[in-house]
Amino acid sequence: MQACGLIVEYNPFHNGHAYHIQESRKTSGADCIIAVMSGSFLQRGEPAIIDKFHRTKAALSAGVDVVLELPYLYAVQSSDLFAEGAVKTLYKAGVSTICFGSESGDISYFIHGYHALKNNQATYQTALHEQLDKGTSFPEASRLAYKQVGLTTDKMDLAKPNNILGFGYVKSIMDNELPIEPLTINRIKSNYHDQTITGSIASATSIREELLNSGELTKQAQSALPEETISQLLHYKQMANSWHSWEQYFGLVQYRVMTMSTGELAAIHGVDEGLEYRIKKYANNVTSFHEWMRAIKTKRYTWTRLQRVFAHILTNTAKAEMSQVKADPSVPYVRLLGMTKKGQEYLNSRKKQMDVPLITALNQTNDTMAQTEEKASSAYYSILPPRKRNEFRRQELQPPIMI
């Protein structure tokens, strides 16, 4: 049986993702679709609106056969590490293709880009660091550096978030010489950052905004979401009494920062270049997470980067934890969140060839990465009432979801 891998966050699972699954199945010709998904926190440093278990159910119902968890230490990272962790996880699971969405829908642009970059690595790096040293933000700096090596934006803008990620996947596959064929499908209609819901294929950002701002399932949001997502969103809200957003964590993260020394803050992953002083400086005067972010934000410290830093503070993710990952960038285990019958069949046929453990509950391994995952999960559920947060945390120890 052949498997095709998708790399996703499903926050929430929406029509764009359903389209992605459908097209990936067609394009790859694979029998089994394996999604590797961020857990409690997402690549852009946000808490997921509903938890990983509810998102897993929605994904399985919409046609994914296996849902694997992308460990926190890979998920809440810049695109390079995110891509590295995701690709390696899918490789361990034995996929022969990985399919991602892009504006162009043409994989040759990515392959060409990879070689252009590889052959001009030094030029690219010099240009990138020149820009970063000037205080240019990472996306803008990389756009300018790409230009230096001939990768202009006329065919493909490599600085667009989805292209950055797609490029990361290709780079990861080719750098590691993995026997995986990268595929891309055309993303249609909406832009990643488009904040208005424009049709049945809406951007993830716009749906999130709509859900979190209104606090309910508006008609517009409903039109962009498949039935199964709607039912998971409603089920989660009924059980937890809210959807997760940064503002709900403001009290916890402010408490945390106010009881840390600057030295302790500097030991947190991502707190670099004196950022600890900037975070502390405003901690006592702000009354919301948004206000704090706005106070700290500069051209260099982008919103996304700062959100990731706050996620690391909230989850107490230390530089020491990350340096282990950097020292040994392999994937220590593959964690199964859910599967269909077909997914189970695939995994049964595949299991014996896997050289890392396939785990379901977090307590089936002593690996640091799983311990970080537990902390992230605990922090994630901390905003719920006592009984709920204990009950929800215990899901981490349950057998995988099956539909």
Added chain:
Amino acid sequence: MQACGLIVEYNPFHNGHAYHIQESRKTSGADCIIAVMSGSFLQRGEPAIIDKFHRTKAALSAGVDVVLELPYLYAVQSSDLFAEGAVKTLYKAGVSTICFGSESGDISYFIHGYHALKNNQATYQTALHEQLDKGTSFPEASRLAYKQVGLTTDKMDLAKPNNILGFGYVKSIMDNELPIEPLTINRIKSNYHDQTITGSIASATSIREELLNSGELTKQAQSALPEETISQLLHYKQMANSWHSWEQYFGLVQYRVMTMSTGELAAIHGVDEGLEYRIKKYANNVTSFHEWMRAIKTKRYTWTRLQRVFAHILTNTAKAEMSQVKADPSVPYVRLLGMTKKGQEYLNSRKKQMDVPLITALNQTNDTMAQTEEKASSAYYSILPPRKRNEFRRQELQPPIMI
């Protein structure tokens, strides 16, 4: 001008304290009464019902002339260190007497006890550790050890909380050969631990229970409290919408423990002998602070000791912070919380002779002890709504309260 020192927590200030002030003034013949008071957290490891500033106001209105803050690192400690910090603070403030309440009201028992203990130090220590090694609780172990050196309970039970503290004051004065005369007055009517309000002089514990259990000022509580305390309790509740008790911190401290490794937990002051595993073991299953405490408590880990440990976890007070205090057990500064006109006169006359800074706002020193104080204050106010907690924290930077 002569000053007499009192060592107090004022949680809340009640008729027993008013009596203590009155009698101390009489017994010492001093013009100025200086109270050194615990701040956000108390010796037994509890958050103060209302904050230090409101308690300072109540104390000044009831006849205290100067209120000094006992730093957190001395306040939330076993009786020895609590006494050491309090006595040294009062010494820096220049008191010639220190007056404490006791069941006997006879200082000679304490002096006799001090010498008996000093002359039989080895016997006492051996007996104490024999008992502690058996798993006996500290109060019970010390009672048995005192017996070994001839200090039986017929004249004075040295294992009673108030006597333990009183004895600590005398020991601190005499060990350090301070030019301070210890005085004691008779505590009347109620026992320290008595949980029923029995008259106009009620125990601190019984009043706290009454206030926190009912959540309001019952008639019984009112009868045991002076008018000024009642008005401070009401004012605080009106502003903060609640009185502080451990249950309100349950979410924060559970979040904190769940995102710490056992190694990090073991670096917290008071987390010894594998207690980190015991705390973690139950963290995920309990739904209240009380339930957690009951699950962890053993004969050796007394309620009080565990509450102090949780206070250190909540405030992120590390063993490293404490080892500085142990290495240099001097008082690095004297912090003034409030004063009357007479108190101001006294301090003005005294200031030049002081060999440590007299500070009012916490940012007037860089000392570790003040940084710990800030963390404690931040943690203390963390349960209030955003605007309130910022506003209340800013009190730490205001001039002293004057009435």
